[in-house]
Amino acid sequence: MLEKTFYKQFLSNSFNIPVTVTYWDGKSETYGEGAPQVNIIFKEAVPIKEITKNASIALGEAYMDGRIEIKGDIQELITAAYENADSFFHNKKFIKFLPKQKHSEKASKEDVQSHYDVGNDFYRLWLDDTMTYSCAYFTNGNTDDLFQAQQDKVDHILQKLNPKAGNTLLDIGCGWGTLMLTAAEKYGLRVTGVTLSQEQFDYVTQQIKDKGLEHIAEVKLLDYRELGDRQWDYVTSVGMFEHVGEENLGEYFKDVNRYLTDDGVALIHGITRQQGGAYNGWINKYIFPGGYVPGLTENIQHIVDAGMQISDMEPLRRHYQRTLEIWDDNFNAKRQAIEKMQGINFTRMWDLYLNVCAASFESGNIDVIQFLMTKGPSGRVLPITRDYMYEAQSETVHE
Numbered sequence: 106m107l108e109k110t111f112y113k114q115f116l117s118n119s120f121n122i123p124v125t126v127t128y129w130d131g132k133s134e135t136y137g138e139g140a141p142q143v144n145i146i147f148k149e150a151v152p153i154k155e156i157t158k159n160a161s162i163a164l165g166e167a168y169m170d171g172r173i174e175i176k177g178d179i180q181e182l183i184t185a186a187y188e189n190a191d192s193f194f195h196n197k198k199f200i201k202f203l204p205k206q207k208h209s210e211k212a213s214k215e216d217v218q219s220h221y222d223v224g225n226d227f228y229r230l231w232l233d234d235t236m237t238y239s240c241a242y243f244t245n246g247n248t249d250d251l252f253q254a255q256q257d258k259v260d261h262i263l264q265k266l267n268p269k270a271g272n273t274l275l276d277i278g279c280g281w282g283t284l285m286l287t288a289a290e291k292y293g294l295r296v297t298g299v300t301l302s303q304e305q306f307d308y309v310t311q312q313i314k315d316k317g318l319e320h321i322a323e324v325k326l327l328d329y330r331e332l333g334d335r336q337w338d339y340v341t342s343v344g345m346f347e348h349v350g351e352e353n354l355g356e357y358f359k360d361v362n363r364y365l366t367d368d369g370v371a372l373i374h375g376i377t378r379q380q381g382g383a384y385n386g387w388i389n390k391y392i393f394p395g396g397y398v399p400g401l402t403e404n405i406q407h408i409v410d411a412g413m414q415i416s417d418m419e420p421l422r423r424h425y426q427r428t429l430e431i432w433d434d435n436f437n438a439k440r441q442a443i444e445k446m447q448g449i450n451f452t453r454m455w456d457l458y459l460n461v462c463a464a465s466f467e468s469g470n471i472d473v474i475q476f477l478m479t480k481g482p483s484g485r486v487l488p489i490t491r492d493y494m495y496e497a498q499s500e501t502v503h504e
Contacts, residue, residue: 108150108153109128111153112126112128112147112150113134113136115156115160115193116136116145117136117137118189118191118192119186119189119191119192119193120136120137120182120185120186120189120192121137121185121188121189122137122139122141122142122143122181122182122185123135123136123137123138123139123140123141123142124136124137124141124143124144124145124182124185125141125143125144125145126144126145126146126147127144127145127146127147128147128150129147129148129149129150142177142178142181143175143176143177143178143181143182144175144176144177145173145174145175145182146173146174146175146176147167147172147173148171148172148173148174149172151163151164151167151172151173156193159386159387160193160194161193161194161385161386161387161388162386162387162390164193164387165387165391165454165457166387168453168457169391169450169453169454169457170450170453171449171450171453179456179457179460179464180430180433180460180463180464180467181464182464183460183461183464183465184464184467184468186464187464187465187467187468187470188468194470224304224446225281225304225308226446227443227446227447228281230435230436230439230442230443230446231432231435231436231438231439231443232432232435233251233252233255234252235252235255235256235259235281235283236280236281236282236283236308237255237258237259237280237281237283238280238281238344239258239280239343239344239374240258240344240374240421240424240425240428240473241254241255241257241258241424241425241427241428241431242254242255242257242258242261242421242424243257243424243427244257244261249431251428251431251432251435254424254428255283256283256287258424259283259284259287260287260291261494262284262341262343262372262374262475263284263287263288263291263292263341264493264494264495264496265372265417265475265477265494266339266341266370266372266477267370267486267487267488267493268288268292268294268339269338270292270293270294271293271294271295272294272295272338272339273294273295273296273297273337273338273339274288274294274295274296274297274337274338274339274340274341275296275297275298275299275332275335275337275339275340275341275364276288276296276297276298276299276340276341276342276343277299277329277340277341277342277345277361278299278300278329278342278343278344278345278348279298279299279300279305279309279324280300280305280343280344281305281308281309281312282298282305282308282309282312282313282324284341284343285297285298285309285322285324285341286309286312286313286316286318286322288341289318289321289322290316290318293321294321294339295321295322296321296322296323297322297323297324297325297335297337298322298323298324298325299324299325299326299327299328299329299332300324300325300326301326301327301328303326306324306325306326309324310324329345329360330356330360332364335364336363336364336365336366336369337364337365337366337369338365338366338369338370339365339369339370339371339372340361340364340365340369340370340371340372340373341371341372341373341374342361342371342372342373342374342375343374343375344374344375344376345357345373345375346358346373346375346399346404347375347376347393347396347397347398347399348393348395348396349397350395350397351382351397351399354397354399354403354404354407355407355410355411357407358373358404358407358408358410358411358413359410359411359412361373361411361413361478362411362412362413362480365413365480366480367480367481368479368480368481368485368486369479369480370416370477370478370479370480370486370487371413371476371477371478371479371480372475372476372477372478373475373476373478374421374473374474374475374476375473375474376398376425376471376472376473377398377399377400377401377404377471377472377473377474378398378399378400378401378470378471378472379400379401379469379472380400380470381400381402381403382397382398382399382400382403383397383398383471384396384397384398385461387461388458388461391454391458392454392458398471401472401474404474404476408476408478412480413478413479413480414478414479414481414482414483415476415477415478415483416477416478416479416483416484416487417475417476417477417491417494418474418475418476418477419474419475419477420472420473420474421472421473421474421475422466422469422471422472422473423466424473425462425466425473426463426466426467429459429462429463429466430463432459433456433459433460433463436455436456436459437456440452440456443455
């Protein structure tokens with residue numbers, strides 16, 4: 106009886122849409138006004154002490170192992186929780202524990218490999234052919250053409266740098282290499298990529314060989330902090346600063362400044378929050394160990410403190426929401442193969458993760474912003490208007 110009383114109070118305040126809850130005894134209750142579109146089914150009670158310790162971890166784990174089922178749109182349900190100021194996502198009463206944060210070079214390597222070294226075969230099932238695992242850029246609105254949107258994202262980033270053939274570019278956290286290899290092939294830049302993922306390193310190394318780019322492209326398997334005294338004309342970093350940890354953000358931006366030549370230009374693209382920094386216990390424990398989403402003003406202060414100036418900022422929240430929705434569609438289209446490859450619990454976990462992230466962007470809980478920065482007075486080496494960022498790059502540039 107005590108459990109049902111707790112659950113009724115807990116769940117009736119968690120969503121801004123009507124939701125039906127079916128309890129472990131088979132009885133159902135609807136919370137909210139109107140016809141519910143989502144049904145949460147508890148096959149057994151999740152212990153109250155686990156929910157009050159950290160609700161997102163407790164509920165996420167229960168969903169992963171099948172103790173909770175959701176009939177209806179998972180993204181809609183989670184968006185409704187993010188948009189409700191009284192829900193467990195925002196109530197400190199349900200966030201009493203967070204997994205330990207550590208960001209030494211050894212820990213960072215372990216964290217990255219735990220996520221990205223799941224295997225290229227896994228990511229290949231649901232990413233597009235560019236193997237790009239970051240926010241796309243939909244130039245034609247809400248299109249489903251993810252491959253084109255990822256290529257457009259890379260061009261959008263590189264065009265913002267106003268690149269000159271023969272100059273050098275460092276890509277911190279290069280992923281599977283689409284940005285750095287495009288910079289070499291299409292823009293004629295001499296490029297260096299760094300990653301901590303063995304799977305990504307092997308893939309990019311092979312791509313460099315296959316494309317005959319050994320004379321202008323290199324990839325290194327090391328921590329970005331170990332690059333020594335080298336400098337580059339441009340620095341890019343996509344989806345990286347969310348992994349360095351709150352305590353290392355300042356040093357990360359100082360390293361970006363250190364690796365830039367005088368009047369160098371950097372484009373840093375990453376997940377941030379307009380309301381202030383945050384962790385998510387479940388994602389931190391199971392998806393991105395050591396992850397931290399910094400606040401917008403937090404990043405700006407670090408950029409200024411590192412000695413750089415901002416030339417442009419662009420929020421891409423809706424673009425990442427759409428990217429994640431397409432990824433989840435792709436993921437579920439290959440669900441049977443993924444279950445065979447990784448197991449049911451992993452598959453449920455990853456599907457939930459994609460929906461949680463899409464909902465977080467949809468609700469405005471998080472954002473993704475491109476910061477264009479210069480080492481020197483803002484925009485001194487860039488055109489005076491933003492028109493150049495949108496000029497088509499119609500021909501491949503060769504060195």
